[in-house]
Amino acid sequence: MPAYRVCATFLPDGDQHRDLWVRDRRITFEPIDDAEDLVPRGRFVIPGLVDCHVHLTLDFAQSGLPPGSPELVDANLRGHLATGTFILRDMGAVSDATQRLSDEGRPRVHYAGRLLAPPxxxxxxxxxxxxxELVEVATREAKSGARWVKIIADFDESGDLLNGTPNYPQETLAAAVKAAQAEGARVAVHAVSPAGIEAGLAAGVDSIEHGTGISKRQLEEMAxxxxxxxxxxxxxxxxAAMSREMGGERAERAVLNGFExxxxxxxxxxxxxxxxxAGTDMCPPGSIWREVVAxxxxxLEPALALAAASTTARAFLGEPALAEGAPADLVxxxxxxxxxPEFLTQPSLIMFRGQLIAT
Ligand SMILES: [Zn+2]
Structure with missing residues (x-):
């Protein structure tokens, strides 16, 4: 297997060229004399992009493949890989197709089980x-090997997200979070309204998803x-479009105000x-650059925005970055x-676990 040398600025925060080498599909900082130079192929390098909020069993690319099918999950994973997105956190599924697919040649997925919400x-x-049933189901999800349990903490039928009400009594949510964490899983909540976010924080969750109506005080607590x-x-x-369908213009405006x-x-x-x-939720695979733009x-400082879709996310998920002995994930x-950040759509070279992928 050929060895490679890469001389590039290490993103997200580097400001000068550095060298790394790839041997046996892993990164090393020990020079290799006869390594093939990848330098002309790019001047900036990241250890691959990370999308921390996807739903691989749903068809946001409108491929027509059946929701929940292994074919759809595979197509979604390929869409991510082709854009240099190597690690995904699946935030709730409609089947266990993702768990059943091997990650051989596919992005690594940190998956939650099903999306848990009341009828x-x-x-x-x-x-x-x-x-x-919440405590029992959350425990079962965690025991089944899911690294995450995803609970929908609030909802509003009229589409006015900021006025959504908590889906579960506080003690129930807290008990479910505790039970899942005791099994080694982390818990993410979909929480949009101030009350839903508050419920999640009081229950001791690990991540707030969306958090549209979040306040400074809640952020202080999260820090x-x-x-x-x-x-x-x-x-x-x-x-906003979904809310408009559910609750007309008023609901749409409430959602847009929330995102503001x-x-x-x-x-x-x-x-x-x-x-x-950084997470893209209902966008098609390969859209993470859009969240970096947003x-x-x-x-957010440019380096921090890129880190949210690369090194910060990797550190949070326990995945290595550009480190000695790490798998050679390079974009x-x-x-x-x-x-x-739109340049993220035009990688000059993608190396996934030491193998070059056509760009
Ligand atoms: Zn989602």
């Missing part, structure tokens, strides 16, 4: 889980307790030290994507 409280894609935030800013137009709040809170969260993760536009760019 009628999440667009029909939820596993109907009444309050009295102190190391609870992470995935704002999914990129779904604002899609969420989230955008204002992103730089506040960063200042407070909250870990911000995070930057909301005032190279001719131009600095910190200046314009």
């Amino acid at each position: 009628g409280r999440y667009f029909g894609v939820q596993r109907d889980t009444p309050s009295e 102190a307790r190391q609870i992470v935030w995935t704002p999914t800013l990129v779904i604002a137009p899609g969420a 709040n989230a955008r204002q809170m992103v730089p506040v969260a960063a200042r407070l030290g909250v870990t911000i993760l 995070l930057q536009a909301s005032g 190279l760019y001719e131009r600095d994507p910190r200046n314009d």
Whole structure:
């Protein structure tokens, strides 16, 4: 197997060229004399992109493949891989197809089990889980090997997300979170309304998904307790359209106002030290660059916005970055994507676990 040398600026925060080598599909910083040079192929390198909020069993690329099918999961994974997105956190499924697919040649998935919500409280894609079953179901999900348990913490049938009400009594949610964590899983909640976010925080969850109506006080609490935030800013137009269908113009406006709040809170969260993760939720595979654009536009520093979709996310998920002995996950760019995240759509070279992938 050939050895390679890469001389590039290490993103997200590097400011000068450094060398790394690839041997036996792993990264090393020990020079290899006869290594093939990958330098002309790119001047900036990241250890692959990470999308921290996807739903691989749903068809947001409109491929026509059946929801929940292994074929759809596989097609979605290939869509991510082709854009240099190597690690995914699946935030709730409609089948166990993802668990059953090997990650040989496919991005690594940190998956939650099913989307848990009470009957009628999440667009029909939820596993109907009444309050009295939540603890038992969350425990079972965690025992089945899911690294995450995903609970829909709030919902509003009229589409006015910010006025959504908690889906579960506080003690029930807290008991379910505790039970899942005791089995070694982490718990993510879909929480949009201030009350839903509050319920999640009080229950001791590990991550707040969307958090559209989040407040500075809640962010302070998250910083102190190391609870992470995935704002999914990129779904604002899609969420607004869904709300319009559910509750007309008023609901649509409420959702757009909510996302405006989230955008204002992103730089506040960063200042407070909250870990911000990039996730695309209902966008097609390979869209993570759009969330980097949105995070930057909301005032997050370019390096932090890119880190949210690469190194910060890897560290949070316990995945190595550009480190000695790490799998050779490398994506190279001719131009600095910190200046314009749209460059993330044009990698000059993708190496996945030491193998070159056509770009
Ligand atoms: Zn989602």
